[in-house]
Amino acid sequence: HPFLDRIVAVSHKTRTDLISDFGVTPAKVDVVYLGLDERFLKDCEHVPPPNFSKLVIGTMAELITEKGVGDFIDAAMTILRQVPTARFVIAGDGPERANLTRKVEAYGISDMVQFQGWVTSCVDWLRSVTLFVLPSYEEGLPWSLLEAMACRRPAVATDVGGIPEIISHGQTGLLVSPGQPESIAKAVLRMVHDPEWAL
DSSP, rough: TTTTTEEEESHHOOOOOOOOHHHOGGEEHHHEEOOHHHHHHHHHHTTOOOOTTTTTEEEEEOOSGGGTTHHHHHHHHHHHHHOOOEEEEEEOOOOHHHHHHHHHHTTTTTTTTEEESSSSSSEEEEETTTEEEEEOOOSSSHHHHHHHHHOOOEEEEOOOOTTGOOOTTTTTTTEEEEEEEEHHHHHHHHHHHHHHHHH
C-alpha cells in the first residue's frame, strides 16, 4: 500500500525530531496539524469575551511533572502580589496532584487556587476563564491551547514543541521559556494590565 511508508507528524518540531532522533528519511514525514471538531467550534461562537474585571487564570493538563503545573502555582504567588483578587483554576488530574496540592497549601493560597479535576465540557470551563496558561516542559501540538484560543481566551504558553506553530509571540499570544514561573507571571500581568491588547 503506498501510504505505509509515510509517517505523520503533528508539528514541524515533531517532524524535525523524527528525522534527527530516529533517522527517518525527511521525504517520508508529512506534517498534518490537529484540527478541532466543527461542533466544538460552533459552541465556541457562543462564548463571550473574557471578563478582566473578574480575573480567573486557568490551566488544563494532566498533572504530571512535564506539564509544568508547579510553575503555574509559583507564578500564581507572584501574580497575587500585584492582583490579590485573582483566582486560579487547574483542570486535569494525575499523579502529581497530591504534591501540587501540598505546594498550594504551603504557600497559603488554597482559597485562591482550585483543583477541578477533569472537566466534562471544555467550552463551559473556558467560559469561566479569563486567561489561559500552558506551562509545559514538552508538547506536541496541544489540544488545550487550540481549544482555549478557539474560545478567544488570551494565552501564555511555553516555547516548546509545536506551541510556536500555534502562537506567534506578541501577536496571537505570549511565549515564555519553560521552567521560568517569573516569566509566566510577567506575561500574564502584561495582559492583565492591558486587556485591550490581550484581546
